[in-house]
Amino acid sequence: MAAPEAADPLLMLGVGLIEKDTNGEVLWVWCYPSMTATLRNLLLRKCCLTEENKLLHPFVFGQYRRTWFYITTVEVPGSSVLKKVTHFSIVLTAKDFNPEKYAAFTRILCRMYLKHGSPVKMMESYIAVLTKGMCQSEENGSFLSKDFDARKAYLAGSIKDIVSQFGMETVILHTALMLKKRIVVYHPKIEAVQEFTRTLPALVWHRQDWTILHSYVHLDADELEALQMCPEAMTMGKLHKEIGQLIVQSAEDPEKSDSQVIQDISLKTKEIFTNLAPFSEVSDDGEKRVLNYEALKQRRFPPATENFLYHLAAAEQMLKI
Numbered sequence: 001m002a003a004p005e006a007a008d009p010l011l012m013l014g015v016g017l018i019e020k021d022t023n024g025e026v027l028w029v030w031c032y033p034s035m036t037a038t039l040r041n042l043l044l045r046k047c048c049l050t051e052e053n054k055l056l057h058p059f060v061f062g063q064y065r066r067t068w069f070y071i072t073t074v075e076v077p078g079s080s081v082l083k084k085v086t087h088f089s090i091v092l093t094a095k096d097f098n099p100e101k102y103a104a105f106t107r108i109l110c111r112m113y114l115k116h117g118s119p120v121k122m123m124e125s126y127i128a129v130l131t132k133g134m135c136q137s138e139e140n141g142s143f144l145s146k147d148f149d150a151r152k153a154y155l156a157g158s159i160k161d162i163v164s165q166f167g168m169e170t171v172i173l174h175t176a177l178m179l180k181k182r183i184v185v186y187h188p189k190i191e192a193v194q195e196f197t198r199t200l201p202a203l204v205w206h207r208q209d210w211t212i213l214h215s216y217v218h219l220d221a222d223e224l225e226a227l228q229m230c231p232e233a234m235t236m237g238k239l240h241k242e243i244g245q246l247i248v249q250s251a252e253d254p255e256k257s258d259s260q261v262i263q264d265i266s267l268k269t270k271e272i273f274t275n276l277a278p279f280s281e282v283s284d285d286g287e288k289r290v291l292n293y294e295a296l297k298q299r300r301f302p303p304a305t306e307n308f309l310y311h312l313a314a315a316e317q318m319l320k321i
Contacts, residue, residue: 062216157199237304
């Protein structure tokens with residue numbers, strides 16, 4: 001598996017503070033640098049302080065229009081200097097997917113705000129991480145950006161848990177991801193949704209693309225605008241059965257780790273692309289390989305396999321325009 005690039009503190013985009021006061025009012029208090037009104041409204045919705053059920057979500061993350069957001073929310077203890085605040089959320093926005101990194105940093109910022117009751121110390125730490133990749137504090141803990149590489153974030157979920165839940169039907173998830181289809185996941189607990197969905201892109205490890213993940217979506221028009229339904233059904237055939245059996249056998253092997261299971265699936269994916277190669281040719285402009293559909297049809301694969309290989313070529317931008 002190829003190693004991603006080293007951690008880059010410049011991936012951070014901004015930091016903000018949302019408070020809930022003793023009157024039940026929830027307001028943006030501070031942000032650095034400025035954020036658009038649309039993004040502020042979205043993050044206000046994402047932090048759990050405005051919800052009527054009053055269920056506290058200590059940490060949530062998600063993506064909106066290529067911007068990742070990470071939100072840590074805490075209840076203010078009676079001993080804090082924040083006498084008129086019952087809860088607050090620290091929000092970080094960034095270009096990269098790394099929940100563990102930003103959960104660690106927002107926890108430090110929360111401790112600072114509980115102690116000082118002012119955003120000044122938080123901004124100092126944010127700028128330190130932005131410029132030096134680290135911040136140090138004996139009282140609130142230290143943070144080093146390079147301790148959190150992207151690969152660990154990609155491998156943090158458990159493929160084996162997903163396979164134990166879905167068995168052979170895991171191949172439906174794999175096929176949908178291979179063909180770049182939308183997968184909608186619903187669960188009454190946001191934490192369960194986030195733990196499950198963050199693992200799904202690992203089924204197509206060869207892409208190492210976590211920008212496809214939208215792990216926290218409300219049914220609001222602005223969030224659903226880019227999430228279009230895919231009505232076309234995916235027909236399963238012999239090839240999918242083979243893939244499903246491999247996934248299940250690998251995941252059920254007690255000697256194999258999650259990363260080894262991902263590697264097995266990745267090797268099978270490479271085999272699929274190898275099988276597709278004989279039906280491709282160099283494009284007219286000579287820049288890339290494209291599918292020769294007539295050659296694919298002449299091979300007389302079962303209809304389900306031919307349909308899958310054709311749509312896989314489409315997903316990989318191998319169709320002639």
